Structure formats: structure tokens, C-alpha cells
Amino acid sequence: MKLYMIVSLCALFALTQQAPSNKCLCELSTSEKVFPHDKLKAVEDGALKCNSDISPQKVAELDSLLLGLEIRLPQLQEDMSILEREDDGELYGVISLQVIENELKHINQLVARLKNVTLSHQRLTANTTEQLEDLTAKMQKLEVYDTMQVVNTQKTNQRLKKDLDQCKTGSNQASKPIQPPRGNCPHGRLLNITGSRVSTAGEYPGSYKYGAWGRDSKPEAGKEKWYWVVMMTVSNRFSNYVRFYATESSLIVGTSAGNVQINPTNPTTNTIQGPNVVLYGGALYYNCYNQDSICRFHLTNKTVVNVQLPKGTRFNSKGNFCHLEECYPFTDLDLATDESGVWVIYTTTQDFGNVVLSKVEEGEPLRLNQTWHTSLYKQGVTNTFMACGVLYATRYVTKDHEEIFYSFDTTTREERFDVNVFIQKRSPNIQSLNYSPVDKMLHVYSDSFMVSYKVLFG
Structure with a gap:
């Protein structure tokens, strides 16, 4: 019985192998040439x-x-x-x-x-x-192939893919300020400065020659579009409050959102001395009244802390910014902000008047971190600012033009005296300038005028 079943199965297998195939072969021919994607x-x-x-x-x-x-x-x-x-x-x-x-x-x-x-x-x-x-x-050679609108279809697909990628990454989320390593700028090096974007005399045209203005480089929630102004209201030297504007248009037309006062009397302890002040993280950084130290005033809790600068630091108008015709009084200390935080530019007797740069660290207690020494003579400079960990210095050329002529990279320690970028001025003198990483603008206070310029990197 078993032998009979084995023989039957073998016969069935042999018949199956000999059965004709049911496959159907079709030949497709077209008059269209094959599109040369490699050439496109x-x-x-x-x-x-x-x-x-x-x-x-x-x-x-x-x-x-x-x-x-x-x-x-x-x-x-x-x-x-x-x-x-x-x-x-x-x-x-x-x-x-x-x-x-x-x-x-x-x-x-x-x-x-x-x-x-x-x-x-x-x-x-x-x-x-x-x-x-x-x-x-x-x-012109490829035009004969594009009978099916291949190129247009590719462009449509690329546009759809871009929209899909933006949707996936949540492009509508609020952008956060980038904080690259000092001296390592993701935008590239500074190439040029555009013509002025904003130019206004503010609420008090011509009243306060010395001052500073700009945007908080690390703004608090709800204040991302606010602008601040500090005017030297006593003797072009002192101020005791910060004035705020909720938008750029309110700054231009002079509609203030109010003041935050440091002290009711002026000048006195903790008064602002000199125009080179900055706002960062909801706190104002400035040269403390009659001291060789930095004050930090918190806008919310109204407290002031300070940090002492190195021994021999020149202050009280002994290490000012200058040009051949005049010096700008009480500009011994220049505070600056960039993507990584707050910096202070000053000079000491030990450095024979050359510029010294220190990083100001956040937190409690307020302290200085790393310090760099340059070969740039401070009284041969009219102002300084920071961008991506690089120090830039300006000098007076004519009443219409200022030149960014110098840079110092805090990462490579490379000094350059050939930057050769010119600023078209609104007024002959620049009392303060500061770079804002929030909008990549240079905010300039020039003989009571507030002017901003777009910084071009590449």
C-alpha cells in the first residue's frame, strides 16, 4: 500500500513539471525618448x-x-x-x-x-x-524632452516637501536666541553695515545728547519686542532710570510704556554713570557711580549688585573713547552684549591704556570670567561692540562717517586692523553703540538721535 502511494505521487510531480507555463509577455513600445535625468x-x-x-x-x-x-x-x-x-x-x-x-x-x-x-x-x-x-x-536641448512637464512637477514636489518639512519641525514656534561658542559665529564674519533702518529723535528731540538704547538680548516672556532707552539726564553724565517702549513704532512716535527707576535721587549711590549701558535678561548693566565697578540692576525686584574690576582700572573719565578733536566723557567702561551674554571693555594702568576685554558671568554673585588683553589703544577708539564673541572697534573719520576698523576674536586671539566697514552717521558723534543678536541690528545713540543699522554677516 505504501509503495503504491509513493509511485502515484512521483507520477503526479512529473506531469506537473511537463505542464505548459501560463505567463503572458507583452512588448511595450513608445515614440517618446527616454528623459535624460542625469543631464537635467x-x-x-x-x-x-x-x-x-x-x-x-x-x-x-x-x-x-x-x-x-x-x-x-x-x-x-x-x-x-x-x-x-x-x-x-x-x-x-x-x-x-x-x-x-x-x-x-x-x-x-x-x-x-x-x-x-x-x-x-x-x-x-x-x-x-x-x-x-x-x-x-x-x-535648449532638454526642452524637446519636457513634453510631460517634468521640470514643473519636480519644482512642485520640492515646494511641497519644503512645506512638509516646515510643518514637521514646527516652524511656527518662537525662535530662541542662539548662543554659539565665543568667537565662533554661525552667521559668518561681519561683512558690512547697511544704511540706517530706524532714525528718530525720540520723545525729547535734542534734549539729551548722551545716552544708549536697544533691545534686551535675552528678553523676558512678553517683552520680546520691547525697546529700552537710557538718557544721561544730569550733566551728560548721570541717569537713574530706564525708559521702555512696547514696539518700534511707539519708540519712533514717542509713546512710552513707562520708566523703571533705580533711585529717586540723582546722582547718588548706584546711579548710572556714562552712556555705555546694556540690558540683558531683564537686568541693566552699567558703570556704577564714582566707582571702577559694574552694577547690575534687576528690573523686577529692583535690587542692585556689583562686581569690582581689576586693580588699576581707569574710571571717572580717565580712560575715555576719543578722536583727534575731542573725547567722550565718562566712557571709561563700555558694556556690550552678544549671543553669549554680557561683556565689559575697559583699560588699566598696567596695560598702558590698551583695551582690556572681560566676560561678565550671570548668576550670584556677579563676577568676571575670562579676560583678554589687546594691543588696541583705547583713547584712539570712538566706540566698541561685540558680535559672536568678536570685539569690534570704531574710529571717527568725518562728521558723516565712522569706520569699524578693528576686530579681536576671543577664540583665536587674532587681531585685525583692516576691517574697513563704514557707518553713515546721522550726526557727527556716536556716544554709544551696541549689537543686538535678537534682530542682528546695531543700535546707535548719536547726539540724541537713535539710529539702527542692519549688520550683514557672511
Whole structure:
């Protein structure tokens, strides 16, 4: 019985193997040519390369260099005329010659950079022209294939994918201020400053020549769009309150949200001394009245704490910002903010008047952290500010222009004296300026005018 079943199964298997296959084969032919996706991808890559090669930053660099020469050459001629008229053959002549020597050095640097940039632009223009001609020819060849609107479909898909990605990442959430490592700027290096975005005389036109204004670089909830102003209300030297504005438009038209007072009398203990103040994390940082120390005033609980600066720090108008014609009184200490927090710029007798930079750490007690020593003479500078852990310094050029000429990177300790970025001023003097990472703006207080400029990185 068992042997019979085995033989039957074997026979069935053999018949199954010999049965004809039921597969159906169809041959598809089309008159359309196969679309060359690889060629289209090559054209897209070429277009992207052209876009990256030609950028607004390259044009801005050329404009900045030309503006620098346009300003510096007449200034050099004027300095030479003054030397010829007033040379006494002694100290004045030596100082004037040194100024002229520095001017010539910077003009030569500008000319050299302009030459390099011009040659680079010429090469870029030739290469780009050749690439564009090649891309045009390739696109004309590809047009015969696009009978099914392949390119338009790809663009639609890319747009939909971008919208989907934004939806997934929650692009509508409030952006948080970035805090990169000091000296390591995610925006790139500072390239240029735009023309003024805001220019207003405020509530008291022409009344208070010295002061400061801006935005809290680490704003409290609900105050992200607020602006603050501190005006030196006594002798261009003291102030005892901070004034707030809920929006930019209210600042311009002069509709205040009120004051927060440090002390009812002015001047007195804990009074603000000098215009170089900043607001950070709901607290005002400033030079304490008649002291070589920093005060921090909390706006909410109205308490004041301070930190002593190193021994030998110059204060009470002994280490001011200056230019050849005048100094700005009680600008010994300059407070600044950037993405990483609060900084103080000052000088000491041990540093022979050169700029010293210290990081101010938050928390209790208030204290200084790392300190850097530079070769920049403070009284040859009109103001300073911080951006991404890099110290920048300005100097007076003419009544219409200020120059950002110097930078010091706190990470690499690299000093540069050839930044060559110019600011078009609203008024001849700049009493304070401060960079705000919230809006990437430079807020300037200039002879009672409040002016802001967009900072371009790249």
C-alpha cells in the first residue's frame, strides 16, 4: 500500500513539471525618448553653483572698499593741509605725521584689497558668462524632452516637501536666541553695515545728547519686542532710570510704556554713570557711580549688585573713547552684549591704556570670567561692540562717517586692523553703540538721535 502511494505521487510531480507555463509577455513600445535625468541634474547643479558664486556679499565688499577710498583720500588731503599750516617742528608735528602715516598705510591696504577683489570679479565674470552660455545650450536641448512637464512637477514636489518639512519641525514656534561658542559665529564674519533702518529723535528731540538704547538680548516672556532707552539726564553724565517702549513704532512716535527707576535721587549711590549701558535678561548693566565697578540692576525686584574690576582700572573719565578733536566723557567702561551674554571693555594702568576685554558671568554673585588683553589703544577708539564673541572697534573719520576698523576674536586671539566697514552717521558723534543678536541690528545713540543699522554677516 505504501509503495503504491509513493509511485502515484512521483507520477503526479512529473506531469506537473511537463505542464505548459501560463505567463503572458507583452512588448511595450513608445515614440517618446527616454528623459535624460542625469543631464537635467547637471544643469541644476551648474545653476546652483552660479548662485553661490555670485552673491550680494561680493558686491557689498566692493562697494565698501570704494566707499573707504572715497572717504579716506579727501581726509588725507585735509590732514596734510593741517600739518603744513600748523607744524611746529616739535610734538604736534610728530603726532600729525604718525596719523598721516597710519592713513597712508590703510589707504594702501584698501587699494591692494580693491585690486584683488577687482581681479577676482573679472575672473568670476568670465567664468560665469561661459557657464551661463553652456547652461543655456543644455536647456535648449532638454526642452524637446519636457513634453510631460517634468521640470514643473519636480519644482512642485520640492515646494511641497519644503512645506512638509516646515510643518514637521514646527516652524511656527518662537525662535530662541542662539548662543554659539565665543568667537565662533554661525552667521559668518561681519561683512558690512547697511544704511540706517530706524532714525528718530525720540520723545525729547535734542534734549539729551548722551545716552544708549536697544533691545534686551535675552528678553523676558512678553517683552520680546520691547525697546529700552537710557538718557544721561544730569550733566551728560548721570541717569537713574530706564525708559521702555512696547514696539518700534511707539519708540519712533514717542509713546512710552513707562520708566523703571533705580533711585529717586540723582546722582547718588548706584546711579548710572556714562552712556555705555546694556540690558540683558531683564537686568541693566552699567558703570556704577564714582566707582571702577559694574552694577547690575534687576528690573523686577529692583535690587542692585556689583562686581569690582581689576586693580588699576581707569574710571571717572580717565580712560575715555576719543578722536583727534575731542573725547567722550565718562566712557571709561563700555558694556556690550552678544549671543553669549554680557561683556565689559575697559583699560588699566598696567596695560598702558590698551583695551582690556572681560566676560561678565550671570548668576550670584556677579563676577568676571575670562579676560583678554589687546594691543588696541583705547583713547584712539570712538566706540566698541561685540558680535559672536568678536570685539569690534570704531574710529571717527568725518562728521558723516565712522569706520569699524578693528576686530579681536576671543577664540583665536587674532587681531585685525583692516576691517574697513563704514557707518553713515546721522550726526557727527556716536556716544554709544551696541549689537543686538535678537534682530542682528546695531543700535546707535548719536547726539540724541537713535539710529539702527542692519549688520550683514557672511
